[in-house]
Amino acid sequence: MKSKNASHMPEFLRKIVVSLKRKPQTIPLLVFVIAFLIYSLNLTYVSHTTARIQGVGMGLYGFITMLFSMLAFVCFSNAFPHRKKVNIPMLVLMFVMIAAIIFCDLQYRGLILTALTRAENPIAAEDYITNAYRMLLSHVITLCIGVVLVALLPVYTKILRSIKTSVEVEDNGKLDEIELSE
Numbered sequence: 697m698k699s700k701n702a703s704h705m706p707e708f709l710r711k712i713v714v715s716l717k718r719k720p721q722t723i724p725l726l727v728f729v730i731a732f733l734i735y736s737l738n739l740t741y742v743s744h745t746t747a748r749i750q751g752v753g754m755g756l757y758g759f760i761t762m763l764f765s766m767l768a769f770v771c772f773s774n775a776f777p778h779r780k781k782v783n784i785p786m787l788v789l790m791f792v793m794i795a796a797i798i799f800c801d802l803q804y805r806g807l808i809l810t811a812l813t814r815a816e817n818p819i820a821a822e823d824y825i826t827n828a829y830r831m832l833l834s835h836v837i838t839l840c841i842g843v844v845l846v847a848l849l850p851v852y853t854k855i856l857r858s859i860k861t862s863v864e865v866e867d868n869g870k871l872d873e874i875e876l877s878e
Contacts, residue, residue, distance in 0.1 A: 705861070714861045720853045721776040724845035728772065731838035732765050734831060741828035742804075749819055751807035757800040764793040764800075787846075794839055801832045808832075 705713070716722060735742075739762070746754040771790035775783045808829050811819040819825070 710861050710863070713856070713859055717856050717859070717861065719776075719778075720849060720856055721772075721846075723852070724842050724849065725772060727838060727842040727845055728768065731835055731842060732769070734838055735761060735765060735835050738827065738831040741824045741831060744822075744824045745808060745828040748822065748825065749808065749811040751811060754804060754807055757804045757807075761797050761800045761804075764797050768793045768797070791843065791846075794843055798836050798839055801836050805829060805832045 739758075742758050746758060768790050771786045771793060775786035775790055777783060808825060812821055812825070
């Protein structure tokens with residue numbers, strides 16, 4: 697069984713762990729960045745689906761999702777200022793925005809499902825519609841993972857801080873001979 701000694705850890709991994717020890721909120725931030733990329737890189741599917749189905753509020757749901765995704769980054773960065781305590785109002789505002797994003801995504805999925813399965817004049821399932829439908833679920837799941845990571849931040853911060861990342865410097869025995877007065 698290996699100990700948690702940094703001497704057994706490769707240097708690049710040690711640097712990553714040190715940076716995570718200093719700013720553990722980077723982990724949920726990366727998850728939120730992934731969620732934002734999932735949605736924004738598939739925005740074409742969402743806009744084509746909105747144009748094809750033209751459900752009530754579909755464009756508004758897409759707009760709210762994109763707007764609150766960007767504003768949630770601002771709230772996240774203000775919730776965790778550098779070397780200061782957590783800003784609770786910004787953290788709460790970020791959670792409210794993420795809840796609104798999840799609500800909008802689920803409503804949008806519901807409108808897609810309604811348009812595909814309605815009795816009169818159902819919409820044919822095009823590739824972009826099914827891609828948007830699947831993407832919205834993956835977006836919601838990624839956001840939920842990010843929320844859980846933010847909620848568990850105090851837990852894994854303690855775990856990260858327990859990892860020893862200091863590098864032991866060997867003494868060659870001549871440190872006593874060095875005089876600083878010369």
